[in-house]
Amino acid sequence: MSDELTPMMKQYKSLKKEYDDCILFFRLGDFYEVFEKDAKIAARLLDIALTSRNKGSDGDIPMAGVPAKSASSYIATLIEKGHKVAVCEQMEDASEASGLVDRDVVRVITPGTIIEDEMLPENKNNYLASIFIQGDNYGFSFLDISTGEFSVTEVSEFETISDEIDRLEPSEIIIEERLKDMDDWQDIIKNRDFQVSEAEGFKVKEAEDLVEDFFQINSLQAFGCEEMKAGLAAAAEIISYSRETQKQTLDHIKSLNPYNVYDYMVLDAATRRNLELTETIRKKKQSGSLMSVLDKTVNSMGSRLLRKWINRPLLDSDEIKARHEAVENLLGDFVKSEKLQNLLASVYDLERLQSKISYDTINPRDMGALRSSLEIIPDIIDLLNNFNSPYIEEIKDNIDTMDNLRALLKKALVEEPPHSPKEGGLIREGFNDRLDELRSSQKEAKDWIANLQPKERERTGIDSLKVGFNKVFGYYIEVTNANLDKVPDNYTRKQTLSNSERYIIPELKEKEAAVLGAEEKINDLEYDLFCELREKAGDNLSRLKNTARQLARLDVLLSFSRTALENDYCRPEIKQDDLITITRGRHPVVEEMVDVDFVPNHTRLDRESNRFLIITGPNMSGKSTYLRQVALIVLMAQIGSFVPADSARIGVVDRIFTRVGASDDLSTGQSTFMVEMNEVSNIVNNATENSLIILDEVGRGTSTYDGLSIAWAVSKYLNSPQKVGARTLFATHYHELTELARNEEGVKNLNVLVEEKENDIEFLYQIEPGSAEESYGIEVAKLAGLPSEIIQEAQNMLTRLEEQQKYSSQSMSTFKDNAEESLNSGYAPGQLQFFDVNSGSQNEHDQIIEEIKNVNVNNTTPLQALELLHKLKQRAAGNS
Structure with a gap:
């Protein structure tokens, strides 16, 4: 067999060489075929048959294929498995091609460049991010190519980049080559699920020129990012990568939005995880998270925006108050608010529709969705006239009705447009004169053919005569063998069947030509008209994008108002000071999950006498719930939501830190205690006096007195106004820490009430001043269902330990009375003795x-x- 490849395989190999890092979907008729190593990968991952191409001179080449019509689902699977897919299309009609059909790659699909609805989550953005270095600064940029959202920032600390990655959860990140060996980057990629690409990057001037050229602007001052040299390098790489993979203009990306991470509340990965803002810790599901409680949006655009607001609470008290006032305004007339929600529920995802317009992938059905959405907008504006908060009025004033586009689509499109733009039946009668003429002539010919059967039956006397059609012979007249003697002379035999003959007549062929010729012309003309509509829609991309943003904001505010009404939330008072007071506060998620009435609790925090609150009490008594509910109430207030309390006054918080529980991090070789200490280190090094700190146990991962000593020292450091002085809630089982309230100004003790009943206990879940006397750990173990033998053994051991008067040379009572002196002198009591x-x-x-x-x-x-x-x-x- 010759080593020469066929022309088609030469074509394939030439393209594959250019896209070697991708799985190449090579179009052959109605299928995408993959060859060689790609075929082996695809067959295994997609569970499709692996065959071989061994005809001619190609040899035995592995081969697999998928139908072009259902290719998206297969591509989605490959993307999920970490592959890129290059889509190669036939660039000309095979029937018109002279020799080998011209083919080329029209798009490369990567995790960060997906635009297909069926491959994207509805209520979550899909980001492509990039990180580059210029001097001492790190540039960070991200793009959702399905909506056109494009942003850039610049920071001096790489840790902030890590926080942004956790906030945005990009599916793909482009990094500068020199980043890959940095320890900080290696820490980021552990246990995170995104694809990484490397690039050399641009010089400063090259990056600036590329961004200006992309947006067709004379100066970056138009966006206010001219000083972000590292940020521009990151943004330029995203533009370059998107152009390279999408291979077309990206008209729906209209601006580059610079932002400062410190203009919003900073939430690190641990805080987002521990507060379960958008997903739960264990199941990684939205159900059971804060998002699940607040998300009563009725539109995908609103749901995606709500997720952004939750992950980026505001610091500007005026902006927070504006959102609260809007929510209150909507609550004031809930009947009209409900009508607004019903209207919004009928608006399609305009953010993603405008990207389809830009890509020329929008189909007639999508265009019909755009039309129906635009038809709803005037009614939305009419209802908004009933509300007078400045925030809602701003939304209303920025919603564009796009009257001309709406009128054009209404006049042009049929009521229910088909999916395909090339099969006709999508343009209304009366929209185009030439189209109406073609349809009229086609109808006349069809009517003539429809009347031919009864006419010929009457003329020939053949009652069984039929007029039919097939794709091979066209229209025909069919006569059974029993009636062949009655066939007129003007019938010409066309086909012989077992029981009948098929004939044609000149008039029938003439009308057939009129029908089929008109149909082809009609379909071609309708497609041309649709392309014109698509261009007209493309002229409105900026207006469409801005309107989509306003409707999303309105959807989130309506969601907040509905949640407030259904869950009995109050409007919080926002101040730019240090006082946080919450009356009868509740945990927003837990109260929805429990079958009994949630027990509310009060909170008072400030930077003076109530700076550091130590909460003691047994496990399962509600300490952790109380801590988290305070943090969530503050966060909810600062995103613009009402809060679960009778009343709340929130002094704006710049950061929320949490240290809750711990577990081994096997991927980094860190023990439970090391993970815990890393989190504590992050807090003490980055908290400010304006932060809110939530500590749920510190020092529990080591020996009792090591842990107690660390917890004591950390508490003093955080409480000290000269060191941190942040508002802090600290739940602990170290009852010894309650001694801090004696000598440390700002420290207060709280405890969870427990009622003892004979040999049992009842949790009251009520937080009151004072410290707990016992931990009740064995009672909790009994409630958990441990065998009675274990419970009894534990009780015996507890009795023995409680009877011990000395650990080494100093008793615990002495340690408690002289705790500070003991710790400062380096003394720690000895190990507890489990043997007599x-x-x-x-x-x-x-x-x-x-x-x-x-x-x-x-x-x-x-x-x-x-x-x-x-x-x-x-x-x-x-x-x-």
Whole structure:
């Protein structure tokens, strides 16, 4: 067999060489075919048959294929598995091609450049991000190519980039090559699910020129980002990458929006995770998160915007108040608010529709959705005239009715347009004279053909005569064999069947030509008219994008008002000071999940006498819920939502920090305690006096007194106005920490009330001043269903430990009375004893310890070691 490839395979290999990092979907008629190594990958991941192409001189080449009509689902699977897909189309009609059909790659689909509805989540943005370095600064930019949202920022600390990645959850990130070996970057990519591409990057002037050229502007001052040199490098790379992969103009990307991360409340990854803002910790689902409670939006645009607001609370008290006033305004006339929601529910996803217009992928059905959406907008504006808050009036004034486009689409499109733009039936009668003429002539011919059968039956006397049509022979007259003697002379035989003959007549062929010729012309003309409509819609992209943004804002505000009404939330008072007071506050998620009435609690925090609140009480009593509810109420207030409380006054918080629980991080080799200490370190190094800190246990991952000592020192540091002085809630089982309230100004003790009933306890979930006396851990273990044997053993051990008066040379009571002096002197009490050291004399015990110290391990055989262990065990038990 010759080593020469067929022309088609040469064409394939030439394209594959250019897109070697992609799986190449090669169009062959109604299928996309993949070859060689791509075929093996696709067959395995897509569960499709792996065959081979071994005709002619190509040899045995692995091959697999998928139908072009259903290709999106297969491409989506490959993207999910971490691959890029290059889509190669036939650039000419195969029937008109002279020789080999011209083919070319029309688009490269990557995780960050998906625009297909069926491949995108409705209520979540799909971001392509980039990170580049210029001097001492890091540039960060991100684009949602499906909506045209394009933003850029610049920071001096890489840790901030990590927070932005956690906030946005991009599906793909482009990084500068020199970043890949940085330890900070390696920390980011662990346990995160996004695809990474590397690039050399642009020089400053090159980046500036590229951005200006893309947006056709003379100066970057038009966007206010001219000083962001590193940010522009990141933005330029996104533009370059998008052009390279999409291979067409991206007209729906209208601006580059610079932002400062410090203009919003900073939320690090731990805080987002621990507060379960958009997904739960365990199941990674929206259900059970704050988002699930607040998301009563009726439109995908609104749901995506709500997610952004939750992840980016405001700091500007005036802007926060404006949102609150709008929510209150909507609550004031809930009948009209409900009508607004019903109207918004009928508006399609305009953000993603405008990207389809830009890509020329919008179909007639989508265009019909655009038309119906535009028809609803005037009614929305009429209803908005009933509300007078400045925020709502701003929304109303910026909604564009696009009257000309709406009127054009209404006149042009049929009531229910088809999906395909090339099969006709999408343009209304009366819109185009030439189209009406063609349809009229086609109708006349069809009517003549429809009347031919009864006429010929009457003329020939053949009652069974039929007029039919097929794609091979066209229209025909069919006569059964029993009536062949009645066939007129002007019938020309066309086809012989087993029981009949098929004929044609000149008039029938003439009308057939009129029908089929008109149909082809009609379909071609309708497609041309549709393309003109698409161009007209493209002229309105900026207006469409801005209107989509306003409708999304309105949807979120209506969602807030509905949630407030249904859940009995109050409007919080917002101040630019340090006081936080919450009357009968509730946890927004927990109260929806429990079957009993949620027990509300009060909170008062400031930077003076109520700066550091220590909460003690048993497990399962509600300490963690209380901590989180305070943080969530503050966050909800600062995104513009009403809050679950009877009343609330919120002094604006610049950051919320949380340290809640801990677990081993096996991917980085960090123990529970190390993870905990890293989180604490982040807090003490980055918190300001305007922050809110939530600590749910500190120091529990090490020995009791190590942990207590660390918790004591951290508490003093955070409470100190000279060090941090942030408003802090600290839940702990270290009752010794309550001693801080004696000598430290700003520290207050709170505890969760518990009612003891004989041998059982009842949690009251009520937070009151004071400290808890007991932990009730064994009682909680009993409630959890531990076997009674374990419970009894634990109770016996607790009794023994409580009877011990000394740990080394100083009692715990002495430690509590002199805690500060002990810690400052470096003293820590000894380890708790789980075995009765009084079974032998103290001297005997010391001798055993000394003997163990003197053992020469290197010169001890295994047998000697066992004998020594047995002897020591007997002596320790008092049996020597």
